[in-house]
Amino acid sequence: GEDVEQSLFLSVREGDSSVINCTYTDSSSTYLYWYKQEPGAGLQLLTYIFSNMDMKQDQRLTVLLNKKDKHLSLRIADTQTGDSAIYFCAEFENTGKLIFGQGTTLQVKP
Amino acid sequence: SQTIHQWPATLVQPVGSPLSLECTVEGTSNPNLYWYRQAAGRGLQLLFYSVGIGQISSEVPQNLSASRPQDRQFILSSKKLLLSDSGFYLCAWSRDVSGNTIYFGEGSWLTVV
Numbered sequence: 001g002e003d004v005e006q007s008l009f010l011s012v013r014e015g016d017s018s019v020i021n022c023t024y025t026d027s028s029s030t031y032l033y034w035y036k037q038e039p040g041a042g043l044q045l046l047t048y049i050f051s052n053m054d055m056k057q058d059q060r061l062t063v064l065l066n067k068k069d070k071h072l073s074l075r076i077a078d079t080q081t082g083d084s085a086i087y088f089c090a091e092f093e094n095t096g097k098l099i100f101g102q103g104t105t106l107q108v109k110p
Numbered sequence: 111s112q113t114i115h116q117w118p119a120t121l122v123q124p125v126g127s128p129l130s131l132e133c134t135v136e137g138t139s140n141p142n143l144y145w146y147r148q149a150a151g152r153g154l155q156l157l158f159y160s161v162g163i164g165q166i167s168s169e170v171p172q173n174l175s176a177s178r179p180q181d182r183q184f185i186l187s188s189k190k191l192l193l194s195d196s197g198f199y200l201c202a203w204s205r206d207v208s209g210n211t212i213y214f215g216e217g218s219w220l221t222v223v
Contacts (some may be wrong), residue, residue, distance in 0.1 A: 033212065043154075043214045044199065088154060096142045097162045097169075098204065098212060102153035 004091055005027070006101035013109050018076040020104045022089035025070060029091040032065060034074045037086045037103070046087075076106075084108045113137060116201045116215030121223055129174075131218050133201030135181065141203040143184040145176055148198040160184060166167040196222045 003025045012018045024032070033048040049056045049063045049072075056063045056093055062075040086103040093099070116133045123129060135141050145157040156169045158176035166176050173192060177185045184201060201215040 042217045043202075044207035045212065058193070090154075091203070096204075097156065097159055097167075098144060098202070099156060100146070 002072065004089060004099050006087075006089055006104045008102060009105050009107070011107040012079050013110065014079060014081055016079055017081070018074075018079045018106055018108075020074045020076075020089075020106065022072040022074075022101055023070055024072065024089075024091045024097075024099075026091060026093055027070070028093050028095070030094050031092040032063075032072050033088075033090040033092070034063065035088040035090060035100075039085075043088065056101075072082040076098050079106075079108050081108045081110060114201065114203055114213050114215045116199075116218055118218060119216060120219040121221070123191050123220065125193055125222055126190045127188070129191050129195070129220070131186040131199055131201075131220075133184045133186075133215055138182070138205060140181060140201070141205060143178065144202040144204075145184065145186045146200045146202065148200065149196070154200070157186070158184075181195055191220075191222045193222050196220055210211045 002004050004026050005023045029051050031048050031050055035043045036047045037043050047061050047063055049065050054065055060077045064073045076083055086105050088100050088103045090098055090100045113136045142161050144159045146154045148154050158166055158168055160166050160178045163178050163181055174188050174192055201219045204212040
């Protein structure tokens with residue numbers, strides 16, 4: 001069945017770059033997403049990439065997609081303490097299903 | 111503009127009691143609708159999704175059910191809650207199967223005691 005995997009935890013120092021990785025299994029994915037969840041809050045869409053793209057940049061965020069390896073990454077440049085949160089990757093399939101990974105907790109140390 | 115409403119925001123229910131969480135979407139028609147659960151310290155689990163009225167796909171067999179009585183209304187129900195049903199429930203919608211716009215409700219915190 002479909003599966004989306006992420007590492008559970010990442011710790012970086014303020015000002016460094018963060019790279020959060022995600023792998024997925026379903027080749028029919030149309031869109032892939034990154035969501036941010038702050039403590040006690042709902043999900044905030046950060047960015048998304050269409051499956052026929054390799055890269056998308058949006059201010060401090062860079063998304064890389066390796067479709068052959070089914071690997072997605074989110075790079076946050078100049079990471080700030082306000083970036084501390086749980087980051088979820090998700091894949092949207094052409095059947096209408098939206099599947100999330102387990103989430104990566106990003107800890108930013110001052 | 112499109113908005114999504116989900117209620118109640120929080121509820122505490124005893125084991126064995128029924129549940130009804132409601133989600134409505136405004137400003138669009140024929141959306142894809144989703145129910146997710148996020149248990150404490152865990153990721154998002156897709157429970158149900160619907161691509162049209164009366165069309166419900168269940169992802170996880172359990173004592174929950176979903177219904178879509180109207181185009182923009184999605185209801186999550188249970189006849190008898192279990193302790194393990196506690197969690198944060200999120201409703202979401204997408205415009206269509208292209209998936210390029212997906213929005214989440216504010217979430218409902220359910221504690222089963």
